[in-house]
Amino acid sequence: MQETEAEFLKKYDRREYLAPLMTVDAAIFTFHGGKLLVLLTERCEHPEKGKWALPGGFVDEEKDASLEEAIQRKLQEKTGVKAPYIEQLISVGNNQRDARGWSVTVVYTALVALQSCQSFVDNVSDVRWEMYEEALKMDLAFDHIEIMKAARERLKQKALYxxxxxxxxxxxxxxxxxxxxxxxxxxxxxxxxxxxxxxxxxxxxxxxxxxxxxxxxxxxxxxxxxxxxxxxxxxxxxxx
Amino acid sequence: MQETEAEFLKKYDRREYLAPLMTVDAAIFTFHGGKLLVLLTERCEHPEKGKWALPGGFVDEEKDASLEEAIQRKLQEKTGVKAPYIEQLISVGNNQRDARGWSVTVVYTALVALQSCQSFVDNVSDVRWEMYEEALKMDLAFDHIEIMKAARERLKQKALYxxxxxxxxxxxxxxxxxxxxxxxxxxxxxxxxxxxxxxxxxxxxxxxxxxxxxxxxxxxxxxxxxxxxxxxxxxxxxxx
Known part of the structure; x- marks a missing residue:
């Protein structure tokens, strides 16, 4: 007899399969003092510990019902930013970008008012607004320089229309x-x-x-x- | 003493963590006989067995060095299509779209010439070009109707410029x-x-x-x- 879908699902165990690492990251920009700024967080754990990075992290299946919930939660927890609009930019996935193995990140981007999160950012040492031009020269974690540049280009195009x-x-x-x-x-x-x-x-x-x-x-x-x-x-x- | 990154990576085992299911899917369109057509494949395994779906499948960490390689491989294997250009459309991830659990799909889209793959499609029973207007009325697997609509809208916008x-x-x-x-x-x-x-x-x-x-x-x-x-x-x- 053929197996039904219910029987299939009962036997199915995701832990038997190795899936890529799955993260969400965000390139958050603001405008202040005549400059474009980008939001960075310092990595406090391996890998790439001590480097600055775009804020983000792993999807938490218990806490997050969707990718959008995951990125908003990560932003709130790590930076205090609540982005009134946030858009998906791109997903990047390959076997090179993370030393832990095959890794996919779904990247979001937003432009926010500095006022919306300044008190949080001022009170923690591992989050800061960096001038975009300076961030370009930094040794950011993973492929975050390339991701940040792609987000900045999208912002430019979007500002035109x-x-x-x-x-x-x-x-x-x-x-x-x-x-x-x-x-x-x-x-x-x-x-x-x-x-x-x-x-x-x-x-x-x-x-x-x-x-x-x-x-x-x-x-x-x-x-x-x-x-x-x-x-x-x-x-x-x-x-x- | 603090752990080095090398020590961390040596101990790190991805199998200890449950990651979402990670797939790639593609909405492939062509134009033939004055109509817009979309490429569909019939699912031969649970879940949603027997339903038609956008072609795609799991990333294979051994075979695929990147998401782009994964979608091109899946298209070739399942449909014979080699898309000269393929662009990433969107990623969709949530705890509702797949009965097996939290699932993310990175969706690609392309417009191809019918000639480029017709002989393959003609020779297999589980792949077909469907008129887009008819596909809209079908009970496609997972959230593929919504994804197909989003891809069709992108194609429309792109054709304008x-x-x-x-x-x-x-x-x-x-x-x-x-x-x-x-x-x-x-x-x-x-x-x-x-x-x-x-x-x-x-x-x-x-x-x-x-x-x-x-x-x-x-x-x-x-x-x-x-x-x-x-x-x-x-x-x-x-x-x-």
Missing amino acids: SMVPAYALPEEFTLPELQHCLEVLIDKPIQKKSFRRRVEQADLMEEVGLRSADKKGRPSMAYRLKEGVKDFTFIRNLDA | SMVPAYALPEEFTLPELQHCLEVLIDKPIQKKSFRRRVEQADLMEEVGLRSADKKGRPSMAYRLKEGVKDFTFIRNLDA
């Missing part, structure tokens, strides 16, 4: 602040005129009032994004 | 054939004039000679893509 830069700013911001953030994300200057035309035509923001005067004595208007427009995408990439 | 439709055609094709394929991929008619302007301005194709006359007695020019332009992307999405 979306409102993703607003995720890195406080809730209220001025147009020069938004423009500066966008310029850092795409790594190019933008003409003020074309920037203003673009954001005004899209009608994504509302005024929240004048800020007190800057050094030159001019007050500037503060804005916030309208409800539900954070996922807005422009039809055309920014000419940059 | 790239030359990916050419992957589905024979090496030599006419402009009406390319336009028809593109229309099926984006699921909308295109104006002949704007289609021609777009492909001509991009200068991606070269003439290979006149085809014999069609039913109306007019010969048509056959083209092929120039060397190295398959990865070309248009700056602007097609207005469709």
